[in-house]
Amino acid sequence: MTASPDVPTATLHLEVRHGGYQDSVRLMQVGQAIGGVPGVSHALVAMATVLNLELAAQMGFRPPTDVTANDLLVAIASNDEESLRQALARLELELAPPAAPAVGAAVTTVPPRTVGSAIRRTGATLAVVSTPGEHAFVEAMDAVQAGASVMVFSDNVPVWQEIRLKDTAAAQGVLVMGPDCGTAVLGGVGIGFANVVRPGPVGLVAASGTGAQQVMCLLDAAGVGISHCLGVGGRDLSTEIAGRSTLAALDALDADPATELIVLVSKPPAAEVADVVRAHAAELGTPVVVALLGSGQPDLTAAVTRVLGRIGRPVPGHWPAWLPAVPPATVPPAAGAALRGLFAGGTLADEAMLIASAALGPIRSNIPLRPEWALPRDADPLADGPLADGHWMVDFGADELTRGRPHPMIDNTLRLRRLAQEAADPAGGTVLLDVVLGHAADPDPAAVLAPAIAAAVAGGLAVVVSLTGTDNDPQDLNRQAGALRAAGAAVFRSNADAARHAVALVRAGASEGTR
Amino acid sequence: MSRLIELLATEPTIVTAGVGLFSAALDAQAVPHTEVSWRPPLTADPDALARVLADPRRAGANAEAARRMLAAGAALVDVCPAGEVIGLEPGEFCHAGPPIEWERASGPLRGALTGAVLLEGLANDAEHAERQLAGRGVALAPCHERGGVGPMAGVVSPSMWVFVLRDEAHGTTSWCSLNEGLGRVLRYGAYSPEVIERLRWMAEVLGPALRTAVRATGPIDIKAIISQMVQMGDEGHNRNRAGTLMLLRDLLPVLAESGLPGSRLAEVARFIGGNDHFFLNLVMPACALQARAAAGIPGSTVVTTMTRNGTEFGLRVSGTGDTWFTGPAGVPDGLFLGSYGPADANPDIGDSAITETAGLGGFAMAGAPAIVRFVGGTVPDALRTTAEMYEITVAENPAYALPALDFRGTPTGIDVTSVLRTGLLPQINTGIAGRVAGTGQVGAGLVTPPVECFTGALAGLAAAAPD
Numbered sequence: 001m002t003a004s005p006d007v008p009t010a011t012l013h014l015e016v017r018h019g020g021y022q023d024s025v026r027l028m029q030v031g032q033a034i035g036g037v038p039g040v041s042h043a044l045v046a047m048a049t050v051l052n053l054e055l056a057a058q059m060g061f062r063p064p065t066d067v068t069a070n071d072l073l074v075a076i077a078s079n080d081e082e083s084l085r086q087a088l089a090r091l092e093l094e095l096a097p098p099a100a101p102a103v104g105a106a107v108t109t110v111p112p113r114t115v116g117s118a119i120r121r122t123g124a125t126l127a128v129v130s131t132p133g134e135h136a137f138v139e140a141m142d143a144v145q146a147g148a149s150v151m152v153f154s155d156n157v158p159v160w161q162e163i164r165l166k167d168t169a170a171a172q173g174v175l176v177m178g179p180d181c182g183t184a185v186l187g188g189v190g191i192g193f194a195n196v197v198r199p200g201p202v203g204l205v206a207a208s209g210t211g212a213q214q215v216m217c218l219l220d221a222a223g224v225g226i227s228h229c230l231g232v233g234g235r236d237l238s239t240e241i242a243g244r245s246t247l248a249a250l251d252a253l254d255a256d257p258a259t260e261l262i263v264l265v266s267k268p269p270a271a272e273v274a275d276v277v278r279a280h281a282a283e284l285g286t287p288v289v290v291a292l293l294g295s296g297q298p299d300l301t302a303a304v305t306r307v308l309g310r311i312g313r314p315v316p317g318h319w320p321a322w323l324p325a326v327p328p329a330t331v332p333p334a335a336g337a338a339l340r341g342l343f344a345g346g347t348l349a350d351e352a353m354l355i356a357s358a359a360l361g362p363i364r365s366n367i368p369l370r371p372e373w374a375l376p377r378d379a380d381p382l383a384d385g386p387l388a389d390g391h392w393m394v395d396f397g398a399d400e401l402t403r404g405r406p407h408p409m410i411d412n413t414l415r416l417r418r419l420a421q422e423a424a425d426p427a428g429g430t431v432l433l434d435v436v437l438g439h440a441a442d443p444d445p446a447a448v449l450a451p452a453i454a455a456a457v458a459g460g461l462a463v464v465v466s467l468t469g470t471d472n473d474p475q476d477l478n479r480q481a482g483a484l485r486a487a488g489a490a491v492f493r494s495n496a497d498a499a500r501h502a503v504a505l506v507r508a509g510a511s512e513g514t515r
Numbered sequence: 516m517s518r519l520i521e522l523l524a525t526e527p528t529i530v531t532a533g534v535g536l537f538s539a540a541l542d543a544q545a546v547p548h549t550e551v552s553w554r555p556p557l558t559a560d561p562d563a564l565a566r567v568l569a570d571p572r573r574a575g576a577n578a579e580a581a582r583r584m585l586a587a588g589a590a591l592v593d594v595c596p597a598g599e600v601i602g603l604e605p606g607e608f609c610h611a612g613p614p615i616e617w618e619r620a621s622g623p624l625r626g627a628l629t630g631a632v633l634l635e636g637l638a639n640d641a642e643h644a645e646r647q648l649a650g651r652g653v654a655l656a657p658c659h660e661r662g663g664v665g666p667m668a669g670v671v672s673p674s675m676w677v678f679v680l681r682d683e684a685h686g687t688t689s690w691c692s693l694n695e696g697l698g699r700v701l702r703y704g705a706y707s708p709e710v711i712e713r714l715r716w717m718a719e720v721l722g723p724a725l726r727t728a729v730r731a732t733g734p735i736d737i738k739a740i741i742s743q744m745v746q747m748g749d750e751g752h753n754r755n756r757a758g759t760l761m762l763l764r765d766l767l768p769v770l771a772e773s774g775l776p777g778s779r780l781a782e783v784a785r786f787i788g789g790n791d792h793f794f795l796n797l798v799m800p801a802c803a804l805q806a807r808a809a810a811g812i813p814g815s816t817v818v819t820t821m822t823r824n825g826t827e828f829g830l831r832v833s834g835t836g837d838t839w840f841t842g843p844a845g846v847p848d849g850l851f852l853g854s855y856g857p858a859d860a861n862p863d864i865g866d867s868a869i870t871e872t873a874g875l876g877g878f879a880m881a882g883a884p885a886i887v888r889f890v891g892g893t894v895p896d897a898l899r900t901t902a903e904m905y906e907i908t909v910a911e912n913p914a915y916a917l918p919a920l921d922f923r924g925t926p927t928g929i930d931v932t933s934v935l936r937t938g939l940l941p942q943i944n945t946g947i948a949g950r951v952a953g954t955g956q957v958g959a960g961l962v963t964p965p966v967e968c969f970t971g972a973l974a975g976l977a978a979a980a981p982d
Contacts, residue, residue, distance in 0.1 A: 025888045028850035028958070035854065042854040051698040055853040110902045111552035113937035117906055118530035118549045125522045130533030131553060134561040138936065139532050139553070141568045148530075149522050153537065164569045173518040186527045189546050192537055228523055252519045410536070439540035474543065 010041060010077045011084050014061050016048060017072040022095070027072075030094040037090050039083025040076060045091065048073040115150075116142035124148050128191055129178075136179060137161040144169045144176065151191055151231060152178030155399050159240050162233070166244040175252065176245055180399075181231035182209035182407075185216070192231075193409060195438035196472035200225020202307060203259035203286075205249040207236045207266035208293075210345025210397075210436055211300060213468050214495050215265055215291070218304040220470045221320060221493055224313055227258040234346070237269030237292075243277050250277075254284040261311055262288045263303065267347045268369070269294075293350050295358075295369070300351055301496040319494040322485040339363070339506045340422050341393025342415045342433040344408035348466060349395045352432060352499040356391065359503045364392040366400070382414055386425050391506075393432070394418070409441045416452050423459040429509045430462045432502040434495065435484070437469030437477060444475060446483035457488030462505045465489045466498035556935045558970050563977035567932055570980040572814025573834075580809035580817040580833050581910035581928050583685065584873070587808040589741075589801030590734035592681045594726040596718070598673030600690050601661050605635060609658040611669025611866040612824025613839045616655065617648050621825030623704025623861050626952030627668035628655075630706030634714050635672050641706060641953075659820055659831075663690035664799045664866035667702035667948055668825065675714065676722030678797055680737060682804040689800040689807070693717055693725070696790040698955055703948045704861075705955040716782075724783045728769040735765055737801045738914060744794070745875070745915050745925065750883035751798040752867055752876030753944040753959055758794035763787050799866065802873035809833050809928065816976055817909060818929040821872045821941065821964060825864035825948070830968040832931055835975040842967030847947045849960010850888070859957045861950040868943050868964075874912050874927035877942035877961065878904045882917045882925075886944075900942050901926065907933040907941065931972045940964055 022030075027045050034043035042059050046052040048067040056063045056075045067073065074091065078084040112118035115127045119142075127143035129136050133156030143150040144165060152165075157179035169176045177184055183206065184191040188199055195213055197220045204226065206212030212229050219226065230253065232245035246264070253259045264281060269292050281288035287310055291303035298306070301319065308315045339356055343349035346367060353363045357373075366381065368374045379387050381394045381401065395401075396408040396415055408415050415433065422431055435445050442448075453463045465484050469477040481491045492498035531538045532551035541548045556564055567573065597603050608631055610624060620628070629644045632653070638644035647653055658665045665671055669692075677690040692702075695713055699705040729735065740761050747757035763784065770780055787793050810819045815833035822829050827841040844862035851859070870876035880887065881901035884894050898919060904926040905911070911924035929941055940963035947958040 023885055025850060025886050025959075028852065029888055031853070032850060044853045046853075052853075054698070059854060110899060110906065112530075112549065113552050113554070113906045113939065114933060115530055115532050115551055115553075118532075118551045122528055122530065122549050124528040124530045124549065125518070125525070126527045126529045128529060128531045128533075128537050130531070130537055132555070135555060135564075136533075137565045138556070138561070138568045138932075139551075141565075143530075145574050147518060149519060154533070161565055161569065168571070175519050175522070186522065187525070189527055189529075189544060190540065191529070192540065194540070248519070252523060255520050256523045258523075439543055440536050 010079060011081055012061060013074070013076040013078070013084050013088070014056070015074045016064055016067050017074065022047070022072065030091065033094050034076060034087050034090055037083065037087045039079045040087045041079065042077040043087065044073065044075040046073050047071065114142055115139045116146045119143060119146040119148045126151065126186065126191070128153065130154055133157050133179070137165060140165055140176065141168065144172055144174055147172060147174065149174040150176055151181055151184050152176065152233070153182055153192055154178070155180040159235070162235065162241055163244070166241070170244065170248060175230065175248055177231040178233040180234045183212050183229065184231045185226055185229040187228065190439050193436065193438055193440045195220070195468070195470045196474070197470055198225035199227070201227060201258070201260035201311060203227040203253040203256065203262045204229040205232060205246055205253065205262060205264045206230070207232050207234055207246065207269070208347035210434070210468065211265040211267065211293070211347035213436060213438065214300050214348060215263055215304055217468050217470050218301060218319065218494060219307065222304070222308055222313060222316055224308065224311070227256060228253065234267065237266050237273045237277065239270040239273060243273050246277055247280055250281060250284060250288065254286045259286060261307060262286050263307055264288060264290045264292070265300065266292045267350045268292070293347065293354060295354060299355060299496040301494045319492065319497055321493065321497060322481045322491040324485050324488050324490055337506065337509060338429055339391040339502055340431050342418055342431060343393060343395050344397050344415070345434050345436055345468070346395045346397055348434045348468070348495045349393050351495055353393050355496055355499040356503050360391055360506060362391070364388050364390060365394065366398055367395045381418060384421055386421070409436050412442060412445060412448050416448060419452050419456055423456040423461055430464065430502050430505045431456065432464045432466070432498060434466040434468065435480065437467070437473040437475040437480060439474065441475070446480045450483045450487040453484065453487040453489050463489040464498050464502040464505065465491045466495040467491050467493055468495065554938055557938050557966050558935050558973060560970070560974070563973050564932060564935060566977040566980050567816060567973060570814050573816060576812045576815035576834060577817055577909050577928070577930065580812050580815045583808040584805050584928055585910060585912055585914070586684045587682045587805040588684045589680050589682055589737040589804050591678055591729055591737050591797060592734045593679040594676055594722055594729055595679055596673065596722070597671050597675050597677045597690070600677055600679055601663065603671070603673040605673055606637065606652060607654045607656065607673070609656055609661055609663065609665065609669065609671040610824060611658060611665050611667065611864060612822045613827055613829025613841050614657055614660070615824045615826055619826050621861050621864065622950045622952040622954070623864055623948035624668045624670070624825045626704030626706050627670035627701050629952065630701045630710055631670045631672040633706060634711050635674060658866055659822060662688065664803045664869050665692050665702070666694070666795060666799060666867045667865040667946060668704055669866050670701060674718055676718055678800060680797070680800040680804060681734070682808060685808045687804055687807055689803040691796045691800040693721060694790060694793045694796040697792065700955060703946070703955040704952050706953055720779060721783055721786060724770060724773070724775055724779065725766070727773045727775070728766045731769045731773060732765065735762070737797050741798060741801060741875070742914050745879055745882045746918055748883055748885050750876055750879040750886070750944065752795070752870040753946070754791070754883050754886050755794040755798060756791040758798065759787065759791055762794055762797065795867065798875065799869055802869040802875060805873040806869060811836050816931045818872055818931060821868040821943070822866045823863040823868065825861055828863060828964045828968055830964065830972055832972045832976065835972065835979060838975055840968045840971035840975060842965030842971070845962050845965060847945050847960040847962040849947055849958050851947070851958035852956065855949070855957035859949050859954070861948045863945060863962045864948055865945065867945065871941050871943050872929065874908065874915060874925040877944045879915065879917065879925045880942070880944070881919045884919070903939050904942060906937050907939050931969055931976065934969050935973060940966070
């Protein structure tokens with residue numbers, strides 16, 4: 001600041017207004033506004049306190065003496081009379097009483113920025129966390145410490161964080177569903193990827209999202225409803241996590257009066273953890289049907305059949321399927337020797353590989369049943385050209401293929417590209433793919449899949465679809481099935497049935513030789 | 516397990532954080548839910564944040580920090596020369612903010628130190644004083660490390676008088692200098708003869724008069740006055756008008772009975788009544804007692820000190836004890852006196868951010884509609900500022916209730932992890948000192964701490980967390 005006006009010949013205006021106290025902050029704003037008027041070099045609008053009179057003196061004014069702190073002092077230094085006139089006009093404007101504020105303009109709340117804040121405000125009992133994986137633990141831990149259960153959809157969460165989360169949850173008496181948990185049903189509310197199922201007596205504990213959806217949808221097809229479906233995360237039955245959430249979820253459903261029978265669904269678990277869980281399940285008062293996928297174990301459809309038997313409900317003679325009309329005469333029957341699986345659901349892929357490998361031998365995969373069946377290191381399911389020789393199945397929902405991309409249950413782009421590549425590969429013969437309906441999934445998967453399937457069938461491929469859904473799903477199961485069948489696909493509600501049908505087509509093709 | 520059984524027995528109440536897909540799926544089922552306004556944290560080290568959240572001591576430690584903060588009391592028990600209270604020796608000076616030496620000190624801190632050397636009679640003129648300060652004969656220490664606080668430059672020398680406050684709940688004592696008024700004053704870096712003369716009068720007349728009065732009345736409950744002032748338009752940092760008048764109301768009768776000559780009594784009453792910020796120097800030590808009550812709890816992520824020395828902003832956190840986490844002090848954004856402007860402003864300075872540390876000042880903006888224009892305009896803005904601060908604090912202080920928020924307690928106890936997670940930095944109301952030594956106050960406005968203080972504290976907390 002300079003102690004006196006820059007221009008010695010400046011126009012100086014000094015006035016004192018008696019009465020009409022204004023607070024100092026308001027007046028500083030007014031002074032700032034006047035100072036911004038072009039041609040004004042300095043402006044002071046302030047109550048005439050001793051301090052402010054000194055400031056005026058520093059600015060080159062001779063302050064009046066007969067004033068009190070209740071008088072308004074206006075001191076303006078400008079380059080010319082016109083600037084001063086503008087400044088004084090602005091002064092009147094600034095000192096005028098403000099317009100009445102809009103009614104209801106007050107903002108006394110802001111949106112919650114953390115899960116803990118949201119839970120404390122609402123008394124929420126469940127948090128759903130789907131942030132990027134590196135940030136998921138913090139929000140999930142916040143939920144658990146605030147006394148809520150949490151479903152963690154995010155993947156790429158380190159194992160030590162999952163263990164800490166689940167141990168803290170045990171101490172708090174709440175459940176951690178996840179990480180990498182996509183499906184839950186709580187009291188009829190579907191959380192994440194969930195089909196619209198009827199309420200009923202069967203409760204699920206699932207270390208597999210699509211596996212749980214498959215079981216719930218088959219039960220729904222048989223007219224049997226669901227009490228709750230508690231996800232536990234794809235890694236819960238690993239050696240490290242040791243079934244922490246599975247055991248807690250089993251106990252919770254055991255105590256739930258609405259649950260008459262429990263189904264435990266998992267992709268292939270660690271053997272020693274499976275033993276612990278089976279032993280725990282056997283101790284419960286509520287019967288438990290254990291469907292742990294693995295070599296020599298029953299498939300999910302078989303598990304559903306056992307459930308129906310245990311609760312005394314009729315088992316359908318066969319599960320719904322929509323087989324294509326006789327193929328056009330110009331199209332040869334499926335003649336390729338190889339089976340190719342293009343899956344969105346990891347557990348559905350596991351189940352299909354278990355069934356197919358029992359019949360056809362090794363099935364290569366990015367989620368292989370045995371380490372030696374892994375895809376070649378340089379095989380990239382997202383690249384053009386043949387992927388690998390022989391039978392293979394790819395889980396397009398696997399972590400490494402979904403990083404930075406939408407899950408194939410939401411967006412089929414990557415699977416469509418692969419399907420087009422298979423149609424161009426003379427070694428391919430039968431393509432098996434899954435379509436999963438329900439909340440959060442693609443609102444109309446047949447709209448993009450049907451034309452691609454029609455093109456593949458026209459090119460000589462046989463296409464088999466495993467369709468997981470219910471009549472009440474927003475996508476309309478029957479409309480989806482009809483569109484896929486019309487494109488030439490054989491459509492099955494049972495994933496196991498779809499896999500067996502695909503195996504039969506491969507065998508038939510192999511017995512007739514290559515196309 | 517009981518909570519889990521309850522979850523299964525009732526309709527779930529849901530909050531969502533992350534992708535909108537899941538929220539949309541709940542909407543499609545007509546299930547009401549609350550969507551968190553989530554954003555990535557303000558840290559490049561999410562693993563450190565996870566380690567701190569995983570610290571099993573944290574939840575209990577923060578609850579204890581909150582309990583202690585809310586239980587802390589503050590009573591004015593005495594007024595004394597700093598030499599007696601702090602044991603300051605001649606040549607020793609306290610200052611605001613984290614530790615700093617003369618070489619890095621900003622203009623206002625240098626100006627205030629210069630004035631204090633002159634006041635103590637250790638130099639004949641400013642130049643002589645500066646030579647001494649630049650040499651080795653002078654010792655500097657943060658007020659905070661000597662148990663007290665000082666506004667702006669916060670310079671305290673042995674002959675200056677200080678308020679002495681006690682927290683009987685925790686058996687602790689704090690102190691703060693006497694407020695000199697506005698404009699050309701030492702704490703804003705001015706050291707002209709009138710400044711020194713005023714300080715001499717404060718030591719010879721004001722201090723002894725206040726001591727006589729306080730000793731005659733017995734302890735004065737400062738926390739109770741703060742409770743009332745936040746319901747009278749004061750936020751305790753940039754506005755202390757009601758608090759000042761209430762203090763004067765308590766002191767005047769005993770001052771009148773103290774035998775002080777009428778003319779002296781009039782000087783004292785005029786000085787206190789004529790300085791709307793007089794009570795700031797009682798709010799600050801009261802807040803310091805409250806914050807200190809929460810200090811040193813292993814695992815706690817609650818901030819116990821926010822302060823600035825005009826060069827750096829310093830943060831201390833309960834779980835990391837006396838360690839300072841510093842970053843460059845920002846320049847406040849605000850309104851300027853007369854024809855001063857932003858170019859005249861010194862970076863942020865003063866221990867007065869202890870008020871925000873304790874839930875007053877910027878955190879209590881909803882209670883100070885008269886000064887909302889510092890916050891950028893309107894009363895709704897002030898309400899929102901306070902509402903946002905609830906997102907980064909661990910408790911609400913029922914002793915400091917805000918009428919405009921239906922008497923909700925002020926947001927209290929800043930959580931380092933919440934600041935980084937929400938991206939909401941603590942809002943601090945502050946005075947603005949001129950950057951040139953000797954200038955004094957040039958304005959008042961708003962400032963936030965640098966993020967570095969919080970990321971540094973996070974790293975410290977992560978290092979202290981058990982595996």
